[in-house]
Amino acid sequence: MDEKNQFKKILKLDKINLEIFNSFTRDGKINYSKIGREHGVSHVSIKNRYENLIKKNIIKPSILVNFSKLDFKLAILLLELDSEAYENVKAKYSNCPRILFSFNLIGEYNHLLVFFAENLETVETIFNSCMLYNLKGVRKSNILIFGSLSEDLFLPLNFNQLDQQNENTPCGTCCKFCKSFIKEQCIGCPASKYYKGPLKIT
Template structure:
C-alpha cells in the first residue's frame, strides 16, 4: 500500500459517501484512478464498505462476555455455533486467562442478561471453564457498530445457534424478547 491507498483508507471510514472525485482530489489523482484503487482494496480484502448502526440511538445495551475456553476445539465450536447470531457483534480471541471475548448487543436489559445466562447464552456452552460479563456504559470512541442483521430474514422458530425461543424460560416469562432471527421475536428487530 502506498500513500494514496492509506489516504483512502483514512478518508472512507469518515464518510463512506465520499465520491471518487473527492478521493482523487485529496491525493492528487483523478476520480477514475481513485475508483480503480478502491476496487483493488476491496478485492484484496483491505477495505469493506458497510453500514454501521448507532446502538446508543436505538437504546440497545452492549456487553463484553469474557470466556475461558478449555480447548481450541471448544473455542472453534462456540464461534461456529454463534457465527450467525444477530446479537453478537464480534468475537476476539486473546492471550491470557480469558481466551475468547464476545462483544454483544441486545434490545433491552432482560434480553442482555438472557444472552449471557440462559439457553442461548454464551456461558451455557460446553468447554467453558469460567466466564465474566461486563455491561458497557458509554462508548467513548464511536457509537456506530457493525451489527449482524443479515440473518433477520430467517423465518422459523429455531435460532441460528439452535435454540427454540418458545421453550426458553426467559422468553416464556417475557424477560427476553426472543431471537430476532425467529418468527416469535417480540422485539424491535423481529
C-alpha cells in the same frame, strides 16, 4: 523488512489511499472524480485503487450503527474455554445477530464475545440460557455490562441475519420453548420468527 515498511506494504498507505479511507469514513462514499482532481490522476484510477483494496481483503465497506442512539445494552462475555471448544464457539456464533465481535485472548480468559441486547432482562437470558447453556467446554465465565454511552459509538450490526423467518435461532435454540421468552423476560432472538423487539421487520 521493518514493521513500518511492512505495515505500509500491506495497507499501501500513501496520500491517495489515505484520502480514499478518509472520504469513505467521513461521507460513507467515495468521490472518485474529486480525489482524482486533487491528486492529478483519473477517476478510473481512484476507482481501481478502491476496488483493489476490497479485492485483496485489505478493507471492507460496512454499515456501522450508532449504539448511543439506541436504547440497547452492550455487554462483554469473557470465557475460559477448553481446547476443543474454540471451533464450537466460532461455528455456533458466527451467524448470531447479537454478536458484534468475537476474539481469542491470551490471559486468564481465552475468548471474548461482545454482544448487544435490548434490555437487562434479555442480557441475563442470553448469558444464562442461550450462551452458557449451548456452549460446551466452558471452564469459567464472566460478564461485563457497559454503562450509559455518553459519546457516539459506531459498531457493526449483522443485518443479513435479521430475516426472522426461522423457527430456530442460528445457535439452534427455539425461542418458543424458552422459559424466559414464555415468561416475557426475554424478547427473543432477532433472527427468530418469534422475536418481539424493536428490530422486528415490518
